[in-house]
Amino acid sequence: MTTQIRVGIVGYGNLGRGVETAIGLNPDMSLVGVFTRRAPETVATVGDSTPVFAMSDLEAGRDDIDVLVLCGGSATDLPEQSPALAAKYCIVDSYDNHAKIPEHFAAVDAAARPAGTTAVISTGWDPGLFSLNRVFGEALLAQGSTYTFWGRGLSQGHSDALRRVPGVAGGVQYTLPSETAIERVRAGENPELSTRERHTRQCFVVLADGADADTVRAAIVNMPNYFEPYDTTVEFITAEELERDHQGMPHGGFVIRSGTTSEGTKQVIEYSLTLESNPEFTASVLVAYARAAARLNKAGDIGAKTVYDIAPGLLSPLSPEELRANHL
Amino acid sequence: MTTQIRVGIVGYGNLGRGVETAIGLNPDMSLVGVFTRRAPETVATVGDSTPVFAMSDLEAGRDDIDVLVLCGGSATDLPEQSPALAAKYCIVDSYDNHAKIPEHFAAVDAAARPAGTTAVISTGWDPGLFSLNRVFGEALLAQGSTYTFWGRGLSQGHSDALRRVPGVAGGVQYTLPSETAIERVRAGENPELSTRERHTRQCFVVLADGADADTVRAAIVNMPNYFEPYDTTVEFITAEELERDHQGMPHGGFVIRSGTTSEGTKQVIEYSLTLESNPEFTASVLVAYARAAARLNKAGDIGAKTVYDIAPGLLSPLSPEELRANHL
Numbered sequence: 001m002t003t004q005i006r007v008g009i010v011g012y013g014n015l016g017r018g019v020e021t022a023i024g025l026n027p028d029m030s031l032v033g034v035f036t037r038r039a040p041e042t043v044a045t046v047g048d049s050t051p052v053f054a055m056s057d058l059e060a061g062r063d064d065i066d067v068l069v070l071c072g073g074s075a076t077d078l079p080e081q082s083p084a085l086a087a088k089y090c091i092v093d094s095y096d097n098h099a100k101i102p103e104h105f106a107a108v109d110a111a112a113r114p115a116g117t118t119a120v121i122s123t124g125w126d127p128g129l130f131s132l133n134r135v136f137g138e139a140l141l142a143q144g145s146t147y148t149f150w151g152r153g154l155s156q157g158h159s160d161a162l163r164r165v166p167g168v169a170g171g172v173q174y175t176l177p178s179e180t181a182i183e184r185v186r187a188g189e190n191p192e193l194s195t196r197e198r199h200t201r202q203c204f205v206v207l208a209d210g211a212d213a214d215t216v217r218a219a220i221v222n223m224p225n226y227f228e229p230y231d232t233t234v235e236f237i238t239a240e241e242l243e244r245d246h247q248g249m250p251h252g253g254f255v256i257r258s259g260t261t262s263e264g265t266k267q268v269i270e271y272s273l274t275l276e277s278n279p280e281f282t283a284s285v286l287v288a289y290a291r292a293a294a295r296l297n298k299a300g301d302i303g304a305k306t307v308y309d310i311a312p313g314l315l316s317p318l319s320p321e322e323l324r325a326n327h328l
Numbered sequence: 329m330t331t332q333i334r335v336g337i338v339g340y341g342n343l344g345r346g347v348e349t350a351i352g353l354n355p356d357m358s359l360v361g362v363f364t365r366r367a368p369e370t371v372a373t374v375g376d377s378t379p380v381f382a383m384s385d386l387e388a389g390r391d392d393i394d395v396l397v398l399c400g401g402s403a404t405d406l407p408e409q410s411p412a413l414a415a416k417y418c419i420v421d422s423y424d425n426h427a428k429i430p431e432h433f434a435a436v437d438a439a440a441r442p443a444g445t446t447a448v449i450s451t452g453w454d455p456g457l458f459s460l461n462r463v464f465g466e467a468l469l470a471q472g473s474t475y476t477f478w479g480r481g482l483s484q485g486h487s488d489a490l491r492r493v494p495g496v497a498g499g500v501q502y503t504l505p506s507e508t509a510i511e512r513v514r515a516g517e518n519p520e521l522s523t524r525e526r527h528t529r530q531c532f533v534v535l536a537d538g539a540d541a542d543t544v545r546a547a548i549v550n551m552p553n554y555f556e557p558y559d560t561t562v563e564f565i566t567a568e569e570l571e572r573d574h575q576g577m578p579h580g581g582f583v584i585r586s587g588t589t590s591e592g593t594k595q596v597i598e599y600s601l602t603l604e605s606n607p608e609f610t611a612s613v614l615v616a617y618a619r620a621a622a623r624l625n626k627a628g629d630i631g632a633k634t635v636y637d638i639a640p641g642l643l644s645p646l647s648p649e650e651l652r653a654n655h656l
Contacts, residue, residue, distance in 0.1 A: 021589065021590050025470040131655055131656045134655050139643035142354050261611070262349050265608055267604060268603075280590055308639060309641055309648065310640075312463055312464060315463070317470075324433055327462050327466075
């Protein structure tokens with residue numbers, strides 16, 4: 001039995017709770033504890049015996065941690081935390097502001113290299129597994145088109161926008177991929193698809209007392225950027241229905257590469273996820289990449305990394321010999 | 329513009345022709361030529377200007393080749409050629425005798441290390457991409473079941489078996505995945521599936537003159553190992569229909585990992601291929617791994633490798649900076 005990989009969780013929302021649960025499913029990993037900005041004694045963890053520490057406990061550089069899994073948000077937490085913590089620890093984050101990834105990578109790399117740590121940034125499923133499959137698809141089928149569809153899934157950003165509409169007391173928004181569009185892509189048609197043709201948006205709304213349904217519906221479907229570019233449906237439900245039927249955080253989607261290898265010879269590669277819990281699955285991905293980060297660091301491979309830099313075998317608890325003998 | 333990767337093709341059947349075509353679709357690669365055991369002047373290549381050399385031309389160790397793509401068979405060609413050529417060149421092969429992969433890996437590694445070459449073995453789509461997705465699935469969802477389904481696809485081995493039945497003048501066999509089984513797996517049922525429940529076999533047969541259809545059908549469906557364990561259908565067609573409708577080599581399949589991340593929370597990962605030409609797609613995979621082999625060797629990473637050892641970014645013609653900026 002090899003030594004366990006000792007993991008710390010930084011930030012304890014849905015994602016942090018998912019990481020805690022995922023570590024429990026991986027016998028080669030152990031949880032050192034949760035690090036939080038809240039008062040530790042106020043945090044109730046999933047596991048009864050999970051230690052909770054103040055964030056400041058990380059400052060000195062603890063020697064009982066192999067990897068930190070950063071579970072904060074991309075807007076303000078990770079741009080600051082990832083470089084700061086990579087200067088002392090191996091880390092994994094799920095930084096998802098696509099446009100600023102090169103900047104984030106550079107900042108984390110600059111912190112990690114002098115410290116001799118390994119830092120995997122922007123993992124999860126998108127960015128992460130979907131990013132991988134876009135690149136696999138293009139490398140394997142040099143001639144073709146790549147499509148990403150999201151859903152059916154709960155969109156946090158669009159649900160927030162929905163709840164800010166006057167007259168809305170509560171609600172959720174689901175993004176749905178267009179079945180017609182997916183079928184055309186699967187058939188190798190390589191269609192040009194507009195925003196409206198790719199996804200539809202489905203809103204479930206609880207009306208505030210005295211609000212007018214038609215006014216609220218119009219305000220939603222005409223909201224620029226968020227809903228106007230899509231075919232959006234609005235269904236009014238009761239507060240009880242919202243509570244009963246819409247507490248899950250499902251998500252998923254499809255990455256499809258459709259190409260030709262010779263004149264008229266179609267080849268289609270499809271990767272899809274159907275997730276009943278988006279944060280729990282994202283957490284599982286982070287934990288597998290935490291295993292890879294610890295192994296890379298042990299092998300002396302330091303600095304910032306993305307999913308593109310990490311050999312898939314490093315994600316598995318099995319040895320290369322076991323993988324070759326039983327999985328190839 | 330970086331220097332092109334110079335590729336040689338060893339063996340020139342369907343797979344070798346596919347590699348020739350695939351190299352033409354990848355501007356960062358160039359084809360040195362085809363190496364064959366036949367008399368070179370008797371070989372007609374897909375490309376008018378493709379040079380054809382005798383296999384013996386490889387013996388001295390040519391310095392105009394970065395990687396050889398080995399396109400021989402796993403039964404007798406590759407066990408001999410892969411170690412022999414890895415002692416002089418970087419190579420990629422599609423060795424697919426699953427049970428003997430550890431032995432093949434060891435033989436190739438022993439040849440490659442002292443020579444300072446890099447040798448990627450057992451790539452293609454199964455073994456290869458499907459192997460990768462089995463390991464990704466298990467690493468990402470520690471708790472769950474993995475399913476591989478093949479087809480709809482032409483099975484070379486089963487078609488050969490079919491054609492050896494007395495009374496059969498010609499024919500082909502397609503392997504079909506069970507739609508019912510796939511739906512159960514997608515729904516997260518984690519079913520135990522028997523061989524008969526996973527796949528069916530569909531035979532198209534041209535009867536020899538005077539042969540009795542019922543006798544031939546019975547001989548096929550009762551053939552041990554090949555057809556008896558499956559629900560097998562036999563359809564009799566004319567030689568013209570065989571020629572007209574069954575010359576393609578379609579294949580594909582599904583790797584599905586279905587698991588839970590907490591009590592009752594289902595998560596499903598699905599990877600699928602729908603291929604109009606099995607050899608052309610396999611060739612495209614070999615070419616992408618040839619790119620990785622050349623890059624690994626340039627970085628000093630030598631010895632035998634499998635798909636598990638190769639960072640996905642190495643398959644792409646794009647640089648790590650481009651991948652991070654545009655694909656993550």
